[in-house]
Amino acid sequence: MSTLHFKKLAALTFSAGLIYSLIEPHRLTLRQFDVKLESLPPECEGLKILQLSDLHCSAITSTRLIARAVSVCNLLKPDVVVLTGDFVSRRNSYSRFSGARVWARPIMEYADAVAGVLRELRAPDGVFAVPGNHDHSQGNCDAIMDVLQANGVRPLVNRSTLVRGVLPIVGLDDLRAGRPLLGPAFENIAPEMAQIVLSHNPRLLASISQRNALMLSGHTHAGQVLLPFMPQRVTPSDVASTPHLKGWYRQGRAQLYVNTGLGSVHFPMRFRCPPEISVFTLRAV
Secondary structure (H helix, E strand, C coil), rough: CCHHHHHHHHHHHHHHHHHHHHHHHHHCCEEEEEEEECCHHHHHCCCCCEEEEECCCCCCCCCHHHHHHHHHHHHHHCCEEECCCCCCHHHCCCHHHHHHHCCCCCCCHHHHHHHHCCCCCCCCHHHHHHEECCCHHCCHHHHHHHHEEEEEECEEEEEEEECCCCCCEEEECCCCCCCHHHHHHHCCCCCCCCCEEECCHHHHHHHHHCCEEEEEECCCCCCCCCCCCCCCCCCCHHHHHHCCCCEEECCCCCCEEEECCCCCCCCCEEECCCCEEEEEEEEEC
8 A cells, every 4th residue: 555545544544533533422322231239128129220420511512412311211211310420511621622611601500401401300219319520610519419409309419318218329429529428328228238329430439349239430431532552541540540440340249330421521522432321220139
């Protein structure tokens, strides 16, 4: 192959990859799993939990994508919906080359917009949420959680509740920007009990490894842009320091699933990391 032909092929390949990276953020992927939990109460056999994470409603992730995901969620008829943080994006998180910093609206406008979409979620056993690091931007976390609660989403920040009166679901504050308090969150929940743990940041897995838990997290976007033959994303630093980038992990008694996220951050692109809806059907061992 001549040098000229090689350059043309390289340019064509790059252009095709660039175009696809702008399309992939709109390609919803559904992943469904059966999850075995020891000591699962009979009332929760077959309980269907649906997870959305990292919605990032912002100047580069529109409510249209989130509304599409909500429509799919309702068609799947989950018993429980869990939302594992980053409902909005920090203003300073937009990459400069995207130009989004110029037209981005105040963060609470995006919080109102995403909450208005999430109010359409239907789950008879509840819709629950924990905050992510972006939600803590400029002290907005409490206000964002309040807006979600006003729209039918129940925040669980360092606290727990019971699903069907028997299955603990525990929500932790974000590890990077918040203050996760395991003592209050797990009060009166014995380690051997079957339990669901919501944590935006997957690094908290080590802290609950002795628990009979299914932990659901996000935060990493699975790298968001994974170029062939290139190492996976190593920023931010807390992503670089964890092996929990996407999919399934186990440490001790605890199981972890890391969702690849729904929205995009920094720039409106994804490559080999499509937005995800994940569904978990609980089964007794």
